[in-house]
Amino acid sequence: MRSQVSKDYNKDRLKQNLNAFISHESFSGVLLFFCVVFAMLVANSKFSVLYFALKELELGAFLGPYHTGMSIEHFVNDVAMSLFFLMMGLEMKREILYGELAGFKKIIFPMLAAIGGIIVPIGIYLFFNHGTPSANGFGVAMSTDTAFALGAILFLGKRVPLSCKVFLVTLAVVDDLGAILVIVLFYTSTLHIGWLLVAGAIFALLVYINHKDTYKLPIFLLLGVGLWIAVFNSGVHATVAAVILAFCIPGRSNVSDTCLLNLKKELEGIYTMVQSGRNFFETSIEHAKFSLRGIWESLTRFFIDDSPRRQFDLQEQSKRVQILDSISRYSLQAQNPLLRLQSVLHPLCSYFIVPLFAFINAGVQIDSSVNLNIDAIFLGTVVGLVVGKPLGIFAFAYLGVKLKIATKPPTLSFTQVFAVGTLAGIGFTMSIFVANIAYINLEYGREAVMVSKLAILYASSLALLLGIAMLWLSTRAKPETKSP
Missing domain, CATH: 1.20.1530.10 (Na+/H+ antiporter like domain)
Structure with missing residues (x-):
């Protein structure tokens, strides 16, 4: 199934x-x-x-x-x-x-x-x-x-x-x-054997790193620039x-079992939060409307008010940001x-x-x-x-x-x-x-x-x-x- x-x-x-x-x-x-x-x-x-x-x-x-x-x-x-x-x-x-x-x-x-x-x-x-x-x-x-x-x-x-x-x-x-x-x-009118050999060597290197399961695009693109220069000068x-x-x-x-298990763990964390009745994407404790007065009050609380009352639960928000960051990193690898x-x-x-x-x-x-x-x-x-x-x-x-x-x-x-x-x-x-x-x-x-x-x-x-x-x-x- x-x-x-x-x-x-x-x-x-x-x-x-x-x-x-x-x-x-x-x-x-x-x-x-x-x-x-x-x-x-x-x-x-x-x-x-x-x-x-x-x-x-x-x-x-x-x-x-x-x-x-x-x-x-x-x-x-x-x-x-x-x-x-x-x-x-x-x-x-x-x-x-x-x-x-x-x-x-x-x-x-x-x-x-x-x-x-x-x-x-x-x-x-x-x-x-x-x-x-x-x-x-x-x-x-x-x-x-x-x-x-x-x-x-x-x-x-x-x-x-x-x-x-x-x-x-x-x-x-x-x-x-x-x-x-x-x-x-x-x-292709004229061929320069020296540059063709250089192009052949770069091509062999590209095939090798492909075979070794290298998945970093910058490496391929950098070698591609060298290949372009060699082919351009070869006459082709x-x-x-x-x-x-x-x-x-x-x-x-190129996604490993470890990567999939880590991704599964992070997704289970989101599932647990949602099942508990919390909105994963809502980290605000107080819903303040956007206004100049609201901005002024926020600035006043930040610089003057020493009370523990906060607009956001920073610890909770940090936890959720880390989960999303991990998911994006594992997804990029996949x-x-x-x-x-x-x-x-x-x-x-x-x-x-x-x-x-x-x-x-x-x-x-x-x-x-x-x-x-x-x-x-x-x-x-x-x-x-x-x-x-x-x-x-x-x-x-x-x-x-x-x-x-x-x-x-x-x-x-x-x-x-x-x-x-x-x-x-x-x-x-x-x-x-x-x-x-x-x-x-x-x-x-x-x-x-x-x-x-x-x-x-x-x-x-x-x-x-x-x-x-x-x-x-x-x-x-x-x-x-x-x-x-």
Whole structure:
């Protein structure tokens, strides 16, 4: 019986975590939309000079002719976005350990769909750009922006079933993992073996302290900073260090029997007080209303009145404070480091880092100097995201079920799978991130990045409108229950 209650409790907690993630990402998608629009307006207004000057503003330490630092754009894309990748890595690990990706039967359906949503868009992009230097940008057409997609679902409210949201989240987790692998394998130009060895040593140390059941987050975060520096200098994109760190952070609680027994003892103390008829949280003997007169009387009693009459029973209050302090200390030891860090990073990334990234990167100046005919970057990106994403996701998911490799959730229809696949064509954040590193080494790198960003914005807008329309058509409004 106790085992069943424990399972139900854990299931409820995981559901709460998923709902919290969805709510954070949904609102972040709406905030992203406004940041993109604002960035485009500013970049094409009389304030454009200030906007582009802000992106190039140097941050760092300066000492005479010597300085070390980076531009705001570089800082946002490499340093701030590392926190986003850390959160993404934590989400992946949580889903693999406890969530929708726990177990082969659960993971195979969204995994097949995500693989299809990666392969088909890449194939379409390479079809249009085969044999050109721009073929290196194939990674731009394969990414999904979870926040934007969930933000689109937010507009439809309760009409969209939870199964669609869960499918989108798990699909995006596998999709993000694929994007990270592409960055590591295809967008690393030069490698510095010395720094790679340093990164490998730090990684081995992280694995060791995880194995030794060390649960102090500051130790992991401090080593994570060292890992970021080593990976940054090795030639591999620094955000990969954040994902590695995420998978090294413990995903289980370190609570001993002694800790549980002490916690039980403190809770029994509260129970005893309550059973005796005393209110544990009320330590006041006299209930004085808040007023200037009351404050004056309290001060007078404190400085002048020598009588033993007191406003509070200090001994009783001290006892209760000690009980609460002990409970908080034991509860802190029982916390899951992965979930604890994730709960801190979710709002930080959703409401600040990703919107800031959008504002810094979405501002593209549209004028006659923009050459949309650079190879077939624009066409390959748009067709890859808008057409390739839903086709790949639907085809691979459908084949997986027909070949009996995967099992589709009973509450999710194939029409809804296609609709979610269409929304997955919103590739804003990750696509722009990949664009910044995919074209930068080309002879016409900056122009290619601008064209790619315009293509991403255009494709994401189309995918947003088509996805909302298809999701609306594939779902039914829930009938309102009339109260008797």
